Amino acid sequence: MIRPRDETRRDELLAAAFDHAATHGLATLSLRPLARAIGTSDRMLVHYFGTKDELIAQMLDRGKPSIDGQLAASPDLTPGALAHHLWAQMTGDGQQAPRVRLMLEAMALALHQPTKYAHVAATAHRGWIEPVTDALARALDVGHSDAAARATLLVSGLKGLALDVFVTGDRARADAAATLLIDAATRGQ
CATH class of the missing domain: 1.10.10.60 (Homeodomain-like)
Structure with a gap:
């Protein structure tokens, strides 16, 4: 039975x-x-x-990292302020850090084991790109393709910098780079 x-x-x-x-x-x-x-x-x-x-x-x-709740909870933040908040959540003591670590590992494993990890990694990636694209399009009053490019720069760049922090522990250098990246991606036209 x-x-x-x-x-x-x-x-x-x-x-x-x-x-x-x-x-x-x-x-x-x-x-x-x-x-x-x-x-x-x-x-x-x-x-x-x-x-x-x-x-x-x-x-x-x-455990995939979630951005929707962050966006909904902070509707009055500028895109730059929200991105800085997300960066802190991704790499600090926030609940997103272990989720981001695991997602980054799954993305790396997907390179050689795509049948196991590619779908999950791609779904998690889209789960960040799409809401950030929508938020940037509204906040910066830019077209969808421009917002999607900015969202890709922001999300992929912050994930790369998070990997850097997790591997090297050099938070100060990565924080400075994240500030430059956030400023570039969220600057109005």
């Missing part, structure tokens, strides 16, 4: 798996050590998620 799924327990396991992956990474993730680390068995992970790849896909979907 198939055991019914306890959705509350499934959500708890997914959250714990995400937290573990955010700390230890995806590249060497294995079900048995993950299960031990989060207080369950690999059999239960398979019961709830099917395969390791499905678990990873669901973790990345659950």
Whole structure:
């Protein structure tokens, strides 16, 4: 007889798996050590998620960085001020930092394992580009193609600088570069 799924327990396991992956990474993730680390068995992970790849896909979907809430919560901020706030959230102690770290790792893994990671990485990327494009188009009163180019510069540039911070720890240099990038991308015509 198939055991019914306890959705509350499934959500708890997914959250714990995400937290573990955010700390230890995806590249060497294995079900048995993950299960031990989060207080369950690999059999239960398979019961709830099917395969390791499905678990990873669901973790990345659950933990993808979110910008929509930031935009909605700060409608009065200028694009530059909002971008500086997002930069701090991406690289500081904000809740976006572990999500950004994991997304950056998934994007890197997608280069050599596209069937596992490319879709999730692309979805997370679009999840930032599209709302930033819309926000810039409104705030700067520019056309969609100009706003999309600015959003791509801003989002991709900040992700690259976040990777720099995570790898080198040189926050001051990256902060200075982020300021230049934000100013360039959000300057009016």
